[in-house]
Amino acid sequence: MATVETKNFLEDIAYEKVKNLLHETIGLNFSCYRDEYLKRRLSIRLRATGTYTFSKYLGYLKKNPIEFNNILNDLTINFTTFFRDRDVYDYLEKRVLPVLFNSKEVAIWSAGCATGEEPYSLAILVHKVLGDQLPNYKVTIYASDIDEDALTKAQKGEYTKKQLCDVEDSLIKEYFSHEYTTYRIKDFVKQLVRFEKHDLMKPPLHNNLDLILCRNVMIFFARESQQHVHMHFYNALREGGYLVTGKSEILSGEPCAKFLCIDVNCRVYQKPSKDSSPTSEYRLGVAQVDTLSLNNLTGGQGTIVRR
Ligand SMILES: C[S@@+](CC[C@H](N)C(=O)[O-])C[C@H]1O[C@@H](n2cnc3c(N)ncnc32)[C@H](O)[C@@H]1O
Secondary structure (H helix, E strand, C coil): CCCHHHHHHHHHHHHHHHHHHHHHHHCCCHHHECHHHHHHHHHHHHHHCCCCCHHHHHHHHHHCCCHHHHHHHHHCCCCCCCCCCHHHHHHHHHHHHHHHCCCCEEEEEEECCCCCHHHHHHHHHHHHHHHHHHHHCEEEEEEEECCHHHHHHHHHCEECCHHHCCCCHHHHHHHEEEECCEEEECHHHHCCEEEEECCCCCCCCCCCEEEEEECCCHHHECHHHHHHHHHHHHHHEEEEEEEEECCCCCCCHHHHHHCEEEECCCCEEECCCCCCCCCCCEEECCCCHHHHHHHHHCCCCCEEEEC
């Protein structure tokens, strides 16, 4: 009879085989996810399929290829809302977009956009800031996700009233057309957004970007994969461009050393330009208590505070 150790060993091997099969079949590198997260999510599928062990699940996957879709749906949790973390959007509206619009051509990337609420919130913000001046600017908001179903919904741009609960009535009136229970994003905002399928582990599709938002995506990724993706972002940004991460995320390793953190609370980072010196517009310092803890967590990250 197999001992507990042997059983665990065989299960570990079967788990690795499941990961490899997923990589070969769907093309998604599942080793970018944290093992504890992946195992927790996969265990839902083990229960749903009645297999209960990775060894049996491996056989099930080979016989039922439709199961690959179920895994993808389970792994890529699409939860999102319009204007998620309102203070981040306030910061973008007041501190970032006005700076970006010193240039007539602006490129933004919403990476891991799920069902489109984030890029459409950005498009509304862009319209709010530029108003009648919008036709004088070329603004593109690239919005990408790995999940095709989510992208199809995003492209439709149709939402229920419940999904708009975080949007003020005045904005709903201005930016959505309304038919029965469906609220459709109006074309003049929709046309600012370009959706595309993209796996964040692969090199970015665009460069020279002014602003990248990648929020609440990296939380599922292993630390090395997070650093890999954040370095992709660093390279895809122009000098002086901004990166916004999710509120529960922090930069670590090389990206942490390369980016300047310009707002700890909203998790806004900037790719420094060659001639920017921390003593001119910004100074290095410890602003608040949460800054201190962030510095400790990230291994001594310098925080930039506007004078
Ligand atoms: C929780 S949603 C975040 C949506 C939005 N950014 C927000 O903060 O509300 C996470 C999204 O990341 C996407 N995602 C997960 N892994 C990905 C990958 N490797 N490449 C691209 N997108 C990924 C999921 O499909 C999902 O739509």
